[in-house]
Amino acid sequence: MIELIFAELYKESRKASFKVFTLLIIFVSIFSLILINKNISLESEQIVSYPQYSLGEYKEVNKYGSYEQYLEDYANYEQIIEKEIKKSTSNSNSKIKILFSYYPMFLFAIGLITIFVSFHILSYDFQNKSIRYLFMSDKGRVKVLFSKIFASVLISIFFAIVLFFVYLFMLSLLTRENIFLEGIYIFIGESLKLIPIVLYYFVKTFFYIFLMAFTSVITIFLTICFRGSTIALIISNVIYFCSLLFSQLFFSYGYTFIKYTFLPYMDFTYFEKPSSVALNNLIYNLDLSLVNAFSIMSVYGLLFIILSLKFIKRDV
Amino acid sequence: MEKVIEVKHVTKEIGNNLIIDDVSFALEEGRIYGLVGQNGSGKSTLLKIILGLYDSSGEVFINGKNLRNNFSEAMKYVSGIVDYVSFYDYLTAYENVRYFSMVYDVHFSKVREVLDLVGLDAKDKKPVSKYSLGMKQRLGIAISLLKEPKVLILDEPMNGLDPIGIAELRKLLLSFKDKTIIISSHIISEIEKIVDEVLFINNGKIIRKSIKREDDRIPILFRVNDYESAAKVLDNPLLNEEKAIYMNDLEVAEAVNKLSKSDIDVYRVESESLESELLRMLEGVNND
Numbered sequence: 001m002i003e004l005i006f007a008e009l010y011k012e013s014r015k016a017s018f019k020v021f022t023l024l025i026i027f028v029s030i031f032s033l034i035l036i037n038k039n040i041s042l043e044s045e046q047i048v049s050y051p052q053y054s055l056g057e058y059k060e061v062n063k064y065g066s067y068e069q070y071l072e073d074y075a076n077y078e079q080i081i082e083k084e085i086k087k088s089t090s091n092s093n094s095k096i097k098i099l100f101s102y103y104p105m106f107l108f109a110i111g112l113i114t115i116f117v118s119f120h121i122l123s124y125d126f127q128n129k130s131i132r133y134l135f136m137s138d139k140g141r142v143k144v145l146f147s148k149i150f151a152s153v154l155i156s157i158f159f160a161i162v163l164f165f166v167y168l169f170m171l172s173l174l175t176r177e178n179i180f181l182e183g184i185y186i187f188i189g190e191s192l193k194l195i196p197i198v199l200y201y202f203v204k205t206f207f208y209i210f211l212m213a214f215t216s217v218i219t220i221f222l223t224i225c226f227r228g229s230t231i232a233l234i235i236s237n238v239i240y241f242c243s244l245l246f247s248q249l250f251f252s253y254g255y256t257f258i259k260y261t262f263l264p265y266m267d268f269t270y271f272e273k274p275s276s277v278a279l280n281n282l283i284y285n286l287d288l289s290l291v292n293a294f295s296i297m298s299v300y301g302l303l304f305i306i307l308s309l310k311f312i313k314r315d316v
Numbered sequence: 317m318e319k320v321i322e323v324k325h326v327t328k329e330i331g332n333n334l335i336i337d338d339v340s341f342a343l344e345e346g347r348i349y350g351l352v353g354q355n356g357s358g359k360s361t362l363l364k365i366i367l368g369l370y371d372s373s374g375e376v377f378i379n380g381k382n383l384r385n386n387f388s389e390a391m392k393y394v395s396g397i398v399d400y401v402s403f404y405d406y407l408t409a410y411e412n413v414r415y416f417s418m419v420y421d422v423h424f425s426k427v428r429e430v431l432d433l434v435g436l437d438a439k440d441k442k443p444v445s446k447y448s449l450g451m452k453q454r455l456g457i458a459i460s461l462l463k464e465p466k467v468l469i470l471d472e473p474m475n476g477l478d479p480i481g482i483a484e485l486r487k488l489l490l491s492f493k494d495k496t497i498i499i500s501s502h503i504i505s506e507i508e509k510i511v512d513e514v515l516f517i518n519n520g521k522i523i524r525k526s527i528k529r530e531d532d533r534i535p536i537l538f539r540v541n542d543y544e545s546a547a548k549v550l551d552n553p554l555l556n557e558e559k560a561i562y563m564n565d566l567e568v569a570e571a572v573n574k575l576s577k578s579d580i581d582v583y584r585v586e587s588e589s590l591e592s593e594l595l596r597m598l599e600g601v602n603n604d
Contacts (some may be wrong), residue, residue, distance in 0.1 A: 005419030014407055129402040132369055133459060137419050138391040314331075315370045 001143050007283045008151030012121060012129025013035055018155070023114050025163050033099060033170045038228040040098050095175045096182045096197060103167055103201050104269050107208040110159050111240060113311075114212040118219035131316050141312050149213075149220055156212040160205050170197065207290065211268050214297045216239060221304040224311045240266060251286065259286040261302040265293035318345045319377075319494045320393070320466050321366065325372035332579075335361045336372065337520040343496055345466065348489065351500035353517035359500040362517065363471050364398055366498075379466055387573055396469030396498075401456035405445035409455050410438045413423040416459045430458040434488060450481030457488065467496045474503050493556050504591045535567055537561035538591075539584035540575060549578045560588040 012018055053074075055067050125131035134144045182196040218239060222232035241265035250258040258264060264286060285304050321343040335358045349358050360478040364370040367384055376383040381390035403412045413427045430440045433455040436541055444455065451471055460468055470489075474482050479532055482503070489497055491508055501507045509512070516523045537560050538548045547556035550571055553563050561570065568585060575582050 005416050005422050007415050010408070010418060011404060011411075011415050014411060016406065019530075090386040124404070128405070129399060130404065132367070132398060132402070133416060134419060135369055136391060136395055137365055138463075140387055245464070255482070315364070 002137070004143055004147030005154070005303060008121065008147050008265060012117070012155060015120075017116070018121065021117075021159065025106075025110070025159055026166050028164055030170055032102070032106075033167070033174060036102060037095065037174045040095065063109060063174060075094055075135060094177075094182060096171055096179050096274070097184065099174065100167075100197055100201055103163075104204065104208070106163055106167075107160060107205060108267065108269050110163060111208070111212050112216050112237070113130060114156040114157055114215050115233065115236045115240060116154065117155050118216040119148075119223055119236065121148050121152050122220055122223045123228035123230075123232065125316075126223070129316075135316060138199060140156070142309060145237050145308055145312050147218070147223075151216060152216045152220070153209070153213045156216065157209055160209055164202065164205055172252045188220075208268060210294065210297070214262070214301050215266075217304045217308075219299045219315075221308045221311075224308050228294050232243065239263075243267065244270060256286065259288065259292075260296065262297050265297055266290050268293070319343065319403060320345045320379050322375075322377040322496075323362075323366070324375040324377070326362075326365060326372050326376060328358075328365060328372040330361075330372060335520050337363065338374070339517075339520070339522050340374075341515065341522055345496055346494055348497045348499065348510055350511035350514040350516050352504060352507065353497055353500075355502070356581070357517045358520040359517055361441075361470050361520075363469050363498065363500060364395070366467075367394060367396055367398060367469055369398065377570040392463065393465055394467040394469065395463050395465040396467075396471070397453075397456040397458040397460060397473060398469070398471040400475065401452045401603060403444050403452070403455060403459075406443050408443060408555040409436050409440055409447070409451075409458075412444060412455060413458055413462065413553075416519060417462055420463050422462050426462060430461045433461060434458040448481075449476045450484065451475065452476070453481070453485060454488070457534075465495070467498070468492065469498045471500050472502065474501050474506050482506055492534070505589065508589065508591075532566050533562040533567075535588040536563045537586050537587070538571070538582065539587045541583070545578065546575055546580050549574055549580065560592075 017226075031055065044280075053070070122131075125134060135141055137144070168179060180196060180198055182197040183194040184200050185194055186200060215236070219232065219236040222235050226232040243263040247258050247261075247264035264270075270288075321340045323342070324340050326339045327334070328335055334566055337358075339362065351363070353359050361370060361410055365372045366376055366378070368387060376390075378390040378602075379393040381393070383390045407415065409431060410427060412458065414424060414432060419429050428438045428597075434450065434457050436454055436458060444452065445456065455466075457470070473485060477485060486506065486509060489499070498509055499511065538546060538555060538556075540555075543558055544558050547553055550561075561571075572585060576587055
């Protein structure tokens with residue numbers, strides 16, 4: 001199994017696309033950060049707080065849930081925000097914090113690269129029939145499938161780590177501050193805790209790696225189903241980018257079962273401002289959370305792997 | 317000789333079409349087998365079943381290991397190319413073989429060895445996309461040889477090759493003395509030059525296993541003035557039907573002698589080509 005994973009990494013690392021993606025991540029993040037840094041104004045950057053909805057507004061935005069409950073949630077939310085502002089240090093709106101707040105957006109973009117990597121790692125084999133050489137190995141099809149999944153996840157981890165270090169380097173360069181001393185307040189349990197911002201975003205990287213792994217499993221499943229056709233790539237992209245839209249659409253027609261599918265959880269940037277949870281109609285009404293995301297996506301990931309194992313046994 | 321491949325009652329349906337119909341045969345170690353049949357006769361399907369690429373009913377044993385129950389063990393002994401050779405075009409020949417050496421868990425020192433064996437340069441920096449078809453065929457064989465298989469399966473390996481490419485491939489295959497090789501090809505005249513035995517397949521059934529080189533016997537056609545009498549003299553009813561008889565050189569000489577002594581004019585004695593043999597077989601099957 002390890003040899004198979006190494007074989008895939010050996011092959012993929014020689015692809016021109018691998019080098020292009022690596023350079024793309026480096027240069028796009030560098031230039032974007034330079035651009036963001038030029039345009040940020042510390043004075044105008046405030047902790048975002050959402051205004052309270054009137055009953056009419058609430059009814060328009062939230063199809064479900066009582067207005068009284070909402071008011072109660074909003075009061076809690078206001079208290080949280082107030083606490084955060086009071087407890088924050090004077091440099092709470094530092095450049096480091098602001099620049100780092102764009103980091104999840106870049107991680108989300110790496111998910112797109114994950115889709116391409118996962119698709120091409122298998123589609124080439126189907127299209128060029130080299131899959132037959134792989135299936136002729138005494139390792140068996142199951143190990144071949146897992147090696148492809150693991151290899152694409154490892155490549156995504158590599159891209160995420162490249163992004164993380166480019167980010168650290170650029171933040172140090174642009175702010176000329178010791179970024180390791182910068183802290184951020186986050187909720188751990190019920191209370192706000194100050195933790196190093198670098199650690200916070202490093203941990204966050206792994207949340208996104210989980211999302212990338214799930215995306216990779218879906219893409220590989222679709223690639224097997226469609227035998228390497230680009231339809232798999234298109235569907236994977238649609239799922240990745242439009243799942244939240246579909247979820248909101250389903251929900252607006254009263255289909256609350258959508259919360260039990262993986263669709264509302266595909267965009268982790270949706271969870272980026274935890275204090276706004278009470279105000280976002282989908283998250284609020286369907287009680288979406290990262291914990292639910294991990295459990296639901298794990299179940300669906302397992303399901304897609306089982307289906308992939310079934311479909312990969314077809315004649316090639 | 318040891319049986320390296322045993323196919324027992326293998327049947328394969330694709331959709332509602334019966335592609336392989338209750339086929340059984342056994343192949344011995346160290347021999348070269350030709351698989352001959354018309355387009356759509358089931359050649360490729362049969363080879364894919366033996367290579368574990370197609371599921372089927374019935375049993376396939378490779379070196380005594382059941383392909384279904386003991387896939388990993390069975391697949392250690394068999395390798396090949398089906399339909400057409402395919403690789404990672406953006407990699408060099410060395411990188412392609414190196415990749416598959418990792419997949420097959422073979423030590424990397426074997427990479428240069430197999431490339432040398434098929435006459436490809438391990439130091440060549442050209443991507444495989446720039447290779448000629450003949451070079452690609454050789455690369456495919458190099459990859460297949462990585463596992464040191466006892467059985468090498470080549471489906472239409474001469475397709476698209478020029479005469480020099482065909483001659484090189486033939487020379488290469490004949491150099492693998494210890495391997496059982498199964499070759500399917502529609503260029504029957506080329507197969508004929510290298511195979512020891514031929515399996516004729518028609519409508520998913522093996523219609524005949526013909527021995528080409530056993531004791532130097534080859535199918536001989538006699539052109540005589542009186543086939544009925546010749547059949548009686550040689551005590552072989554096939555002659556009366558103007559069909560080929562398997563004979564070695566000595567037997568041919570004796571037969572000609574006998575016929576001459578019986579006042580039967582022998583106009584011509586010729587070896588029957590595999591192609592005529594196939595056509596005759598098909599004619600026989602269709603008449604039945």
